[in-house]
């Protein structure tokens with residue numbers, strides 16, 4: 018397969034829309050892209066792709082999460098210190114401290130004397146200590162790992178298993194704790210396949226069988242619900258179906274000792290409305306249409322999960338399809354349920370290094386006030 022390097026405009030297109038017209042931001046990202054392409058020139062991935070393809074794909078995953086220019090730049094530069102002649106000092110001089118710290122966080126520590134195990138332990142320790150200063154480093158690391166998992170087939174089989182197990186043990190729980198559901202689900206399903214191939218194959222066959230059994234009925238039910246809501250309620254509402262991930266299905270099946278009949282969330286109905294109060298109104302319509310099961314209503318809006326997840330959940334009995342779970346979100350809550358902690362960064366304002374001096378002064382004034390208050394509290 019022939020690989021063509023990505024163009025600058027493809028890289029610029031990764032920026033959130035509000036940054037794409039900003040000349041300073043675009044010039045910075047362009048400089049980062051030119052630099053990293055040159056630094057990695059001639060290096061190839063095992064798939065045969067130029068290394069820059071891995072950098073671009075990592076940044077693309079972050080772009081889907083809505084991450085801004087600094088995070089995208091760090092993603093494009095994330096292998097420079099590890100795999101090229103670039104030094105920390107050079108990166109700081111060219112691209113600033115903020116970006117460099119993020120790159121350092123995802124850089125592997127290698128000492129020849131240590132075993133592989135010692136080195137990967139030290140690397141993780143280093144990653145988490147930098148994450149305490151800037152948590153975006155974790156989101157970059159997870160995206161880097163996701164692209165490595167997507168291309169794991171090119172690795173030798175012995176390495177595949179070790180990497181997949183490490184993904185399940187460390188990166189999946191991290192993504193879960195940060196509430197970044199999109200990353201979590203793809204990471205665990207890919208890792209599942211390589212870490213436990215036999216169980217994976219079994220799960221696929223059980224899962225598909227069950228899915229074909231219930232999908233037609235549930236599609237009809239969700240159509241009915243969608244009609245009722247649009248007709249009687251007449252506000253923005255979107256109804257969709259979501260299938261469970263394979264690994265989380267497998268885990269649940271293990272927990273329930275293989276009893277498939279009590280797993281009601283292979284396909285769930287998701288309702289997305291404009292505001293939080295609309296969630297409660299729509300819930301009323303759901304319960305009027307179908308009988309809710311007692312004790313199954315979960316109000317994660319009033320009582321969010323520890324990772325910040327907020328939604329309403331109920332389980333109802335539908336004559337044609339049996340027991341079905343229904344989840345309700347506002348648009349914002351839905352987005353947050355997908356990208357979790359990354360959502361907060363995605364909606365943050367312009368990074369200070371791109372601000373003009375006037376506004377920078379103001380933000381440093383606020384910082385000083387905060388610092389004073391903070392130190393006073395400590396005494």
Ligand code: MN
Nearest residue numbers: 071095096161
């Ligand atoms: Mn990488």
